[in-house]
Amino acid sequence: MPPAEAAITRRRALALGGASALGAALLTACGPAPEPPPRTISAMPPADPRRAAPWRAEVVQAGLDAYFGAPSPQLLHYAHPVDPAADAPFHYWWNAHAIDTALDAAERTGDPADLDRAQELRRNLTLRNGDELFNDFFDDMGWFALALLRLANATGAAGDESALEDAIRLHDHIWDLGWSRQGGGIVWEKGQYHYKNTPANGPFVIAGHRLHRATGESRFLERARASLQWWEETLVEPSGFVHDGINRNRDGAIDTDWRFTYNQGLYIGACVEEFRTGGDPARLERAALTIDVSLAELTNGPVFAPDGDGGDAGLFAGIFYRYAGQFLAEAEHPALREFITTSTDALFENQYRGDGTLLAGDDWSAPAPASTDLSTQLTAAMATEVAAVLARA
Template identity: 30%
Template sequence: MAPESRDPAPGSRCCACSSSCLSSSPAHPHVHIHVDQLGLSCKCSSFSIDSFSSSPSSSPDFPLLQITGAQQIVVQDRHCCPPFSCSSASSPCSCLPSHPLHNRCSTGPPARRKAGQGAHGTEPSPAPDIFNIPAAISRKWRLVALAIAANTYILILHSHFSIDRRVAEPPNSIESLLASIYLIIVNMVANMGSLAARAVFLMSTRPITQRADVATYTGNAVTAINTLQNTWYDISTGIWDNAWWNSANAFTTLADFADLNRDEANKLNIGGILKNTFDQAQKATATAAKTINAAGLVTSSYAITKREAPLIEGRQSFSAKGFPNFINEFYDDEGWWALGLIRAFDITRDQDYLDMAVRIFADMETGGNTTCDGGIYWNKDRKYVNAIANELYLAVAASLANRNPGNGQYLDIARSQWAWFKASGMINDEGTINDGLDGNCKNNGANVWSYNQGVVLGGLVELSRATGDKSVLTDATNIAKAAIKALADDNGILHDNCEPNCGSDGNQFKGIFARNLRYLHQEAPRDEFRTFLIKNADSNWSKNRDSQNKLGVVWSGPVQGVSGPTHSSALDSIVAAIAVA
């Protein structure tokens, strides 16, 4: 079947695609359409739903990820309609998927966006070019061309007046004439030197360097994501390296990358990966066992295999049926998945992700009523009140408050949770956070792990957004500064004191700090945070990467103890660098 092409409907801002864009495929008979705005045309893509289906939102303010099948097979990728201009800021192209097989285009007023944002909510739409300069020519070279033109005009003008002045006054001797000519030549050289200096300045200003840095970190992230997927991702379970809560963090990292670069995310099929993990991870047969040492380092063991039989609902025998709805015996595990699903909702507007996060949080609430007058327990044995479970409880509550503003319970919980945590004693005299509380609800003095310094930052960023209270950003900034002081080496590279033998749990820690420090920096920027994130991303790529592009546990190098958690953790630092570069 030939692809259908047609001009935009009268009054519409983008072309219409229909199910006739699709061709039948014996191997993949079930396909849906996804309309995606790319460049100056509407792209109509089909994707396999042999393993899952998609229900995208129609909100144009949140660009949708292109989703291919669980097997990462793109059935078709065709432009249904001829390219047309979407460059006018007053007439952006807004492709709005409605029903998967019947797509429509925006005919109303342009969607409201934040100041400075374009049709994708990222880059501003370019204004019409009154000089008709080709769009392929970068802004940098346009500035250089204008500088050359202006300086050349000034040079000619200046030299002309100099000659006129000297001709009007006849020289007394041949020596005077030669001296005048010499001065004219020197003047021209000086002007050309000034011109060259200005051109160099224009080519080396920060915005240009910044774009180059972003491109470099994006390329590094793409390479690292491909390595993560090709080495550690199990399509049948949706899990990376057989590590349950670590996989929730890898899931979050991919969502964060997609938020920063949708086009590259589409090429990597991140939308499909997230959907596959969402569907398959709950279905896997899984058992969990955790131990914790005196320093507070947890070692988690999971047995995860693909389940063929359907789930049996109910709370009995978690070990036999896995973790339906991402719920298990550990509240921190649940919190990691809730945060990841919220990030997936942010980039896809798929309500299923947010609904699942709400269900997870409802289970986390059952961990309350501790003997420490607040907070939640680490697990359902109800014996240990630790930092990470309570930071995650804060972060999920505040995140849900921002995405469900009509439900005030989330904001109430987030506020009271931070007030309790701040007074609990887990924040020590140095401003860092120890692992938890002892049986008397006092700081247990256990190790200061990087992830305990990280999750709270993201939670406070969300709380500040929900309340408008900037004082909590000051609290977050103080914790971040104390953490960097305590955990970074003389070169500014982050460490946990378990290195290089951190186990699967400790291997994940540092990336969580980098990710949440990035969230804080974007809300309350500080040069020291940006410098820290850039240094760690650079060190990971130059000193902590092997010949197969795998990333280890020691960010300062040499590469050691490579695993799925070490790799996805270091990837977090690279994704953070994209955002702050």
């Protein structure tokens, strides 16, 4: 199996997230609920570029509702057109990113319905996970912790301490069960303690800094810095390029062939959080190196070369965009700002349907394919939400 294909299908192959018997019973008890009302938006873009960027974000969110929205307890179909086989497994980490994407919309619009949607997705994630917070993948739980931290801070969520409490429970669980006693680093999966990777350590570092600042507790910062030290010593090149993982096949080898945008995005995000905690500008300089090498080596003209064909890989570029936006909140990088603009321009030039919705493909330089995955649509939403924030700056 080629490396890229392996990365795309690894969770599917491992049958991630089939609901437990308890979860299945809860899903049955919930029964179907009406589909959420569709977002309505003008089919014509505004002439003012400052208004065009938030319009685009709303168009992609409208596509998310129109093409992937489902009655409870599914809430989100995993493919369009709807495919029962695609909907059968439960994608824990896709749903965590769906919460983040709903929060992006809430921050842009101020509409309580978007925040309600994020809360609904949170409840649904644990419900469909067998009414459990934890699963077997440490990166998955890190993504949910990050979404919960944002939810805890969201306007209108004041007084809901359970989101922060659950984020703490997840971080403690990852540390207690996932920190390697053999050389350090967070491992990827329970029962596979030889394999450590960027996807597991990145969210853990970012969440650790945010938890430290939210609670003042030193343990979160100490853990984050221990993980970051292992990560930088093992998987981050002097050029700034970030590799995916090490020792996957128990041979000590680094997966240098797995050159994915999300690894770069995670390291950028970790450097930004270290800067926000410690104030060292060298951290932003390290992030800038990773941005530079990503734009030089992972792009195809004005867009990213696709990391794969849907599946897990559909989400990879969205993670880069999210943390690129966090970097630009702290520092200037004209080439990165231009890339976000030109790539989302290409997305709309090639894949906008002309009816107030967009259905995204993985290759933004080409028309959208006839079928696509929720992961791919979430990436388009993340990117256009970042572009909307930049347009306001």
